[in-house]
Structures are given as structure tokens and as C-alpha cells.
Amino acid sequence: MDIKDIIKPENLVYKRTPLLTSNTLSYCPGCGHGTTHRVIMEVIEEMGIQADTIGIAPVGCSVLAYDFMDIDMVQAAHGRAPAVATGIKRTWPEKFVFSYQGDGDLAAIGTSETIHCCNRGESIVIIFINNGIYGMTGGQMAPTTLVGMKSSTSPYGRDVAFMGNPLKITELVAQLPGTCFVTRQAVHTPAAVRKTKKAVRMAFENQKANKGLSFIEVVSNCNSGWKMTPVAANKWMEENMFPFYPLGDMKVDGRIVSKELLSLAGVKTE
Amino acid sequence: MGELQLMKGNEAIAEAAIRAGCDAYFGYPITPQSEVLEYLMSEKAYERTGMVVLQAESELAAINMVYGAASTGKRVMTSSSSPGISLKQEGISYMAGAELPCLIVNVVRGGPGLGTIQPSQADYFQSTKGGGHGDYRLLVLAPASVQEMSDFVKLAFDLAFKYRNPALILSDGVIGQMMEKVELFEQQPRATTFDQSWVTTGKTPNRERNIITSLNLDPVLQEQHNHHLQEKYERMKAEVRFERYHCDDAEYLMVAYGSSARICQKAVLLAREKGIRVGLLRPITLYPFPSEPLLELSKQVKGILSVEMSAGQMIEDVRLAVHDTVKVEHYGRYGGVIHSPEEVLDAFMKKIVGG
Ligand SMILES: Cc1ncc(C[n+]2csc(CCOP(=O)(O)OP(=O)(O)O)c2C)c(N)n1
Ligand code: SF4
Ligand SMILES: [Mg+2]
Numbered sequence A: 001m002d003i004k005d006i007i008k009p010e011n012l013v014y015k016r017t018p019l020l021t022s023n024t025l026s027y028c029p030g031c032g033h034g035t036t037h038r039v040i041m042e043v044i045e046e047m048g049i050q051a052d053t054i055g056i057a058p059v060g061c062s063v064l065a066y067d068f069m070d071i072d073m074v075q076a077a078h079g080r081a082p083a084v085a086t087g088i089k090r091t092w093p094e095k096f097v098f099s100y101q102g103d104g105d106l107a108a109i110g111t112s113e114t115i116h117c118c119n120r121g122e123s124i125v126i127i128f129i130n131n132g133i134y135g136m137t138g139g140q141m142a143p144t145t146l147v148g149m150k151s152s153t154s155p156y157g158r159d160v161a162f163m164g165n166p167l168k169i170t171e172l173v174a175q176l177p178g179t180c181f182v183t184r185q186a187v188h189t190p191a192a193v194r195k196t197k198k199a200v201r202m203a204f205e206n207q208k209a210n211k212g213l214s215f216i217e218v219v220s221n222c223n224s225g226w227k228m229t230p231v232a233a234n235k236w237m238e239e240n241m242f243p244f245y246p247l248g249d250m251k252v253d254g255r256i257v258s259k260e261l262l263s264l265a266g267v268k269t270e
Numbered sequence B: 001m002g003e004l005q006l007m008k009g010n011e012a013i014a015e016a017a018i019r020a021g022c023d024a025y026f027g028y029p030i031t032p033q034s035e036v037l038e039y040l041m042s043e044k045a046y047e048r049t050g051m052v053v054l055q056a057e058s059e060l061a062a063i064n065m066v067y068g069a070a071s072t073g074k075r076v077m078t079s080s081s082s083p084g085i086s087l088k089q090e091g092i093s094y095m096a097g098a099e100l101p102c103l104i105v106n107v108v109r110g111g112p113g114l115g116t117i118q119p120s121q122a123d124y125f126q127s128t129k130g131g132g133h134g135d136y137r138l139l140v141l142a143p144a145s146v147q148e149m150s151d152f153v154k155l156a157f158d159l160a161f162k163y164r165n166p167a168l169i170l171s172d173g174v175i176g177q178m179m180e181k182v183e184l185f186e187q188q189p190r191a192t193t194f195d196q197s198w199v200t201t202g203k204t205p206n207r208e209r210n211i212i213t214s215l216n217l218d219p220v221l222q223e224q225h226n227h228h229l230q231e232k233y234e235r236m237k238a239e240v241r242f243e244r245y246h247c248d249d250a251e252y253l254m255v256a257y258g259s260s261a262r263i264c265q266k267a268v269l270l271a272r273e274k275g276i277r278v279g280l281l282r283p284i285t286l287y288p289f290p291s292e293p294l295l296e297l298s299k300q301v302k303g304i305l306s307v308e309m310s311a312g313q314m315i316e317d318v319r320l321a322v323h324d325t326v327k328v329e330h331y332g333r334y335g336g337v338i339h340s341p342e343e344v345l346d347a348f349m350k351k352i353v354g355g
Helices: A032-047 A061-068 A081-091 A103-109 A111-120 A169-174 A190-208 A230-244 A259-264 B009-019 B035-042 B059-071 B082-087 B089-098 B124-128 B146-163 B173-177 B219-239 B258-273 B291-298 B315-322 B341-353
Strands: A053-057 A072-075 A096-102 A125-130 A179-186 A213-219 A248-252 B003-008 B024-027 B052-055 B076-080 B102-108 B139-141 B166-172 B179-184 B242-245 B252-255 B278-283 B285-287 B303-307 B327-331
Touching: A032 A061, A032 A096, A032 A125, A032 A190, A053 A061, A053 A081, A061 A072, A061 A096, A072 B059, A081 A096, A081 A103, A081 A111, A081 A125, A081 B024, A081 B052, A081 B059, A096 A103, A096 A190, A103 A111, A103 A125, A111 A125, A111 A169, A111 A213, A111 B059, A125 A169, A125 A190, A169 A179, A169 A213, A169 A248, A169 A259, A179 A190, A190 A213, A213 A230, B003 B009, B009 B035, B009 B076, B009 B102, B009 B146, B009 B166, B009 B173, B009 B179, B024 B035, B024 B059, B035 B052, B059 B076, B059 B082, B059 B089, B059 B102, B076 B082, B082 B089, B082 B102, B089 B166, B089 B219, B102 B146, B102 B173, B124 B166, B124 B285, B139 B146, B146 B166, B146 B173, B146 B179, B146 B219, B166 B173, B166 B258, B173 B258, B242 B258, B242 B291, B252 B258, B252 B291, B252 B341, B258 B278, B258 B303, B258 B341, B278 B291, B291 B315, B303 B315, B303 B341, B315 B327, B327 B341
Parallel strands: A053 A072, A053 A096, A096 A125, A125 A213, A179 A213, B024 B052, B024 B076, B076 B102, B102 B166, B139 B166, B252 B278, B252 B303, B303 B327
Antiparallel strands: A179 A248, B003 B179, B139 B285, B242 B278
């Protein structure tokens, strides 16, 4: 069979969404940022909302998200994406607005904006890439860095007495009345990508129905920052990140569904 | 004649914002400017014109909400006082870099630090030399009356959109808190009339995507962008505004803006009662600074007193303008203390006439 026969349109099984530009991704090979971009753009394409969507790029490795997403975008100061999104959504309530943020951006310098934006229940979508590290600046400790995990500013591992505890900000925002949908997903396997895509779709549908804020954490790898090969990084993530940051929905349609959170609140689950 | 009302300066700012067709206000309380947000809420600005009014969780959030709304081409503003304006500087620098129009109001109080809630003019450097990081300038207007608090809101929005640049109203606790008669301008529609080719409101099939950013990883491109900004700041010099008071026959000059200009008017009259012909040049725009009219006037006078409620900030621009051809001294009480006309006159006699 000739290559020309193979690339016939009827043989097509997968096609890059036209909402991703043809610019070469600036991410390290194997990094979860690129896959997450793709998932978001596919959802926007499928919902036919490109002309009504405004994305907010953070400061972090995904600062150049606007080079890859073929939508109108605003680049925000470090941590301030939820405030920027609020300014846009409040003045354009009929538009779709989402922010895309790393863990340093969302859970360290921008914690206040994150909490208050969620608590006000702004009708937006927040996509939160948790790779447990500051990728862009060269692998420093993040608020999400695991206990004992090494980074360039915790070279002997995160020591709680010295450096404090890792922050589960997603569990925190799930308890705020302004959030409608809160979930933690991953993009390291095709099955995980499918689940994340379903979650992103639900988040944008929530925004369409004005149900409140949807918050999607994507536990992701940073093979460069973790100093591992992409394959080893994904394995390490499964073995170390997922036990501390368990995947799954925490809140759906404004109701907490995570057993962990319910038991924290004193609600008995069988 | 328009509608007349007795109002505080801060209330005039808020009423003018509604009437100027402002689309959104984001702010955080701080004395002595909290009346702006309070007035917008009690007036139900959101019902009168549909304007968005939101109390943010901090000045950081407020300025970044402004940044977001301004990215979409809306007429948007915030107000604060000195410590809050310091917090906003990163956001203002981003807006200058991304060339976003907006209005920022600073009702200045005494500093440094938490300082005092009393009036001051010690934020001149911060306002006119950039304020945050990088090479940038704001359009800076200095009202000296409650009337100008109202009028300059409209003017500042017009200039901000004309140049795609943040505009700042540099007021102080005196003008913000005092009550005066104001002639209010007519309600304007919340309609956008400017070029909207750059706004981020969703990419439609007929155009490329729009991006609002201040980032340029390539230093050569960033230098080009800086050149473009500098050219714009040069063009902004056409907007210079000032007022001359008893200048025609003046043999001495005072230079003062805002509430200090009001005090100097009285000091000028006191000096003239003594037979000393003093004039007052009041810069209305602090950036661009009225350097040329000042240079012109300097040729006819024997000395200049720069008066400001600070340890001496504007005096640097006064000296630069007159090229050291004439004696220039500074006078001002500061840290929240307001000088009296008599104190100004006394300093003028000692530093300029006697010295
Ligand atoms: C005000 C400010 N402080 C610090 C920085 C430097 N900085 C850039 S990216 C970054 C960390 C980003 O980490 P994260 O949000 O986790 O994103 P990642 O790169 O891991 O995706 C920091 C500290 C900055 N740009 N601005
Ligand atoms: S440094 Fe880490 S987060 Fe950044 S692109 Fe590389 S792998 Fe991804
Ligand atoms: Mg990170």
C-alpha cells in the first residue's frame, strides 16, 4: 500500500483540532501542558464557541498558551488570572471565559485571587495544572511539592518543619459555596485524557448554564523539573502524586461527592 | 447650564464616572477615597447605566480586574489612595506594556508606609516617572477643584482611549474630601466609539486572534516595542494643559498643582497686597509636564518657588524645564500637614525674594 492510500480522508482516525495553531509547542517532550491545551481546544471546537471564548494565560511554562490556542487571549500577571477573568466575565457575561494556571501561579502567589474568585462564584472555568513544581523558573519548590520531594530550593527534599506542608487547594475550593464543579484529573494515558475532556466539557456547559465556577485540577508531570525521562516521570506521578492528590470528582452540580471531603465534614458515607 | 450639585470631590469622581459612560469600576476601600465605591453602590450605578461595580478582595485583584475588562475595550476604572496605588503598580506596568486604556484615581495621603490618612502630594514621582517597573509613562491629570474631579474623569477616559494608555488622576485628600459646587455634565451613553480591532472579545472567522500581552521573549522585539511606546509618549506631549494666574506682569513665579495651587492663589494675592508681583503657573497635566510655558515664563521672572505637599518632587521637573537659568526653590509641609498661604508667602519671601 502506498502512503497516499493511507492518508485518504476516509482512513482518518485522529485530526488535530484547527483551534490549535501550527506553532511548535514550547513545552518539553512528554509534558502534560500540551495535551491539556489540546483537550480544551477540542471542547471549544466541539461546542462551536471559538468566537465567544476568551482565555487567560498565566505566568509559568504556559505563559505562551496564546501562541498555541487559536482564540482571543489575555496574558495575566503572575497569579492574577482569576481577577483578570473576573474583569472580563463581569463586563461580558454572555462570553465564555477560562483561566489556565500552574500550581505556583494559582496556589502560591495567586491564592487570594483563586479563593475569592471561587467564593464569589464567578461563572468561569479554571484549569489548574499541578505539576508539584515551578517548571518555568527551573524547578523550585511549589506549594504543591510533596513532602520529601526534591526541588532546586528543597534540594534535600521538602521538610515540613522547615518548609511547611503541601497545599491541597482543590479540596479547599471545593468547600466554597461559589464553586459548582470541582474535579481532579490527569492526562498521562488515553483513558485519563478522555476523562479530562469530559470534565472540561462539563465545565464549559456549566458556564453556558451560568451554574457557577468550575475548577479542574490536572495532576501533571514536569519531567524537566523532576529530572526524569517522560516515561519515568509519569510512573513517578502515578506512584507518588496520585496517592496524595487522588483523582476524581470532588463536587458536581454544587454538591460535594468526594468521600474524603464528606468525612471531613462529618458526613457518614458507607 | 448643567445640573448643579454640592458634592465631595470623591463623590464627583463617582458621579462623573457614571455620566461618562464608564463600563466598570473595581476597587478596594481605603481612606481618603472610600466614598468613590460607596457612592457608586448607594447610587446603584449598575441600575442607572448597567455599569459593573465590584468590591475586589485587594488592590491587586482590583487592578487586574481592570486589566481584564480593559482588554476587551471597556471603559474601566479603579481608585485608591497611596498604599493601594503602590500595590497596583505591577498591574499598571502590565497595562502600559500591553497598551490598555483605563482610568486610575489616586487620592493621595501622607507616606511613606501606612503613613497617615491626611492629604499629601508625595506620590508625584510615582505618578509621573512610571511608578512600576520598566520604561513607561501615564497620562497624569491634577485636579484643583471638585469641578475638575468631575470634568477630568471624562477627559481622562478620552485621552486614555486616544493613546491606548492608562490615565491617572492625581488628586489628594483635600480635593477628595472637600465639598464644592459642581456643574455636572450630561449623561453619556455607554457606547464604544473607538477602533476595536485589538480587543479580545472572541475570535471571529473574519479576523486573526487578538492577544493582549506585555511579553516579548525576543529582546530585539521588546526594544522595538519600547521605541513604539516612547514615540507615543512623545506624541502625548501635545496634551499639555496648564493655567496661568496673574502671570502677565509677574516678576516672580510660583508653580503648584492640585490643592497646593489653591493655596498658592491666596499666597499670590497676599504678596501682591505687599506690592510684589507674583504669578502662579498651575500644571494641569503633570505628564506631560508644561515645560515649555514654564521656560517662557522663566525668562521674565527673578525666581521660582515650587510648592508641593512633599519634600520636593515636582521641583526636579521645574528645574529641568528652566535649564538652571533662574533660581528655583522648593517649599512644602508634608507627611499629611497642609501648608497655609501665609507659610507659603513666608517661604517665598525668605527663599526667593530675600535670598
Ligand atoms: C511577580 C512575579 N514573581 C515571580 C515571577 C517568576 N516566575 C515565573 S513563572 C514562576 C513559577 C511558575 O510555576 P507554576 O505556576 O507552577 O507553572 P509551571 O511553570 O510549573 O507550569 C515564577 C515564580 C514572575 N514572573 N512574576
Ligand atoms: S519545565 Fe516542566 S512544566 Fe515546563 S514545559 Fe518542561 S516539563 Fe512542562
Ligand atoms: Mg508548576
